[in-house]
Amino acid sequence: MGFGEALRRFFFGARPDPVQQRQFTQIQQLVSWREQKLGGVDRKQALSIPAVLKGRNLICSIATLPLVAKDLNNREIPIPLLTQHDPNVPNVVVKSQVLEDLLFDAVSWWRVTGFDEYTRPSQVRRYDNSTVSFDPPASYQAGYLPSGNAAEGVIWMEGEEVPFDQVIKFESPNPGLLDVGYRVIARSIALDDVADLLAANPKMRGYFSPAEGVDPGSDEEIEEMLADWQEARSQRIDGYVPASLSYNPIQDPTPSELQLIEMQKRNDLNLANMIGVDPEDLGISTTSRTYQNAVDRRQDRINTVFAPYMDAITDRLNMPDVTRPGLTVQFKLDDYLRADPRTRVEVAEKQVAMGALTVEEYRQDEGKVPLPPAAAPSAASLEPRRVTSTLGQQEALSD
Structure with missing residues (x-):
């Protein structure tokens, strides 16, 4: 090695191995080809990624927290809308659907199906975003109005015309995951597809070579020997290699497979950052953290992860067209933050x-x-009382 090569190695490192570099390129090309073939991704495809599903379930765990209305004296006031959102669907399901819409699309829709005595919504129904449109459906007939235009102040939900005052729209302060994170999700799907492809078409893990001075045998004999080897390995872990043969194992796992694993870990970390959750919540090992007890970590999760989605719901419900003045809607966190x-x-x-x-x-x-x-303790019973012991000394006793 000359001085020039030594200097280059000092500054830039050793040259990459041509075989490994070719393997890396093949893996990257497979992933990129599959990613381009996917194009956009929908919610069902996104939820097929374990990291996305775990992040979605974590965000939707907010749905287990009850919504309550409180007056100016901090007393809980029951209102029909919060008691039962949709008469046909449990509250936890309705709220989880709204949270999922906010996570993936940054918007969610309720249609008001009932009003209370204060002319405020008492019942609602959640509509899928794909069924809501500001444009009339194709079946809409021009000339419905004398002007020939669609009515103003309406929206179409499942093809039905609905006035704005019968619609509750929730909007997230965060961008929709399918809008800004589609490339990362598509990369995750592509990585999983490539991993399945490599698992279904594994590379050779070893090969036999004849010992020195031994007749290698005919093709038929070699095929029969390999079939016997495969059958023996299917019945037990270890196999027997005759003295006339040598078994030469190949590195396992290969550098390309190690690269694929690292790419998957990196992509899962990107998903955790895009969803806004702690990587460890998605099963991704990271560096050690500052010690926190369970309550502190839950409080931190509310402040950093849940708050944007919780405020998106409560701020909309606190608007005057939904909740009458003097009441404030909020999530009840007592059970979630309960200490030991x-x-x-x-x-x-x-x-x-x-x-x-x-x-x-x-x-x-x-x-x-x-x-x-x-059985209720009285104030007098809680006062310490004095008794005289057998030694004539006074001891302070209490209940």
């Missing part, structure tokens, strides 16, 4: 001592029935 039993008792003791909470309110928060009147 010991911590809750310690906090409740301090709140009771300072008069911010009563025993009855604490039992209600814990989901316990009220104490019977005879």
Whole structure:
């Protein structure tokens, strides 16, 4: 190796191996070809990627949190819309559908199907985004109005004309994942397809060569020997190689397969960043983090991941055409942020001592029935009492 080659290696490293470089190029070409063939992706294709499905399920876990309306005194006021959104669908399903729409398309639609005594919506039905349009359907007949134009202030939902005042539109502050992340999703699908292709057409993992001075045999004998080898390996892990043969294993896994694995990991990390969730929530190992207990991590998840979607729903429901003045709609986070039993008792003791909470309110928060009147502790019973011991000394006892 001359001085020039040594200098080049010092600054730029060794030259890539031609065989490995060709394998890398083939993998990249397969992935790029499959990605171009896919073009755009729809929601069903996106959800076929485990990382996207896990991120979607994490975002939609917000649907398990109840929506409540509170007055100016922070008292919960039941309203029909929050009690049951759609009379035919559970609330958790309706909210999860809205959250999924906001994640993938940045918009979701409700049609009002009922009103309460305050002329506010009491029942709704969620419509798929593909069934909602600002343009009239092809079957719409011109001349429906004297002017020959469609009515203003209407929208078409499943081909039916609906006035704007009977529609609730939710919009996400984040761009839709299918709009800005279609390339990353298509790359994930392409990587999975290439991995399946390589698994269905595995490369040779080894080969036999005759020992020195041994007749290699005819083609028929070689085929018979390979068939016997394959049958023996199908029945047990280890196989027997005759003395007249040598088995030469090939590197496993190959550099191209290792590259494919790294490309999949990198793409999953990109998906986690685009969805906005912690990579570890998608099963991606990252560097160590600062210690957090369960409650702190849930609070951090609300602030950094859930808040945009939660506010997109509550801000729209708090508009005057949905909720009457004096009430505020919000997600109830008490159960989600509930600490462990010991911590809750310690906090409740301090709140009771300072008069911010009563025993009855604490039992209600814990989901316990009220104490019977005879069992309820009186103020006098909570005071320390003095008794005289057998030694004539006073000891402080308390209940």
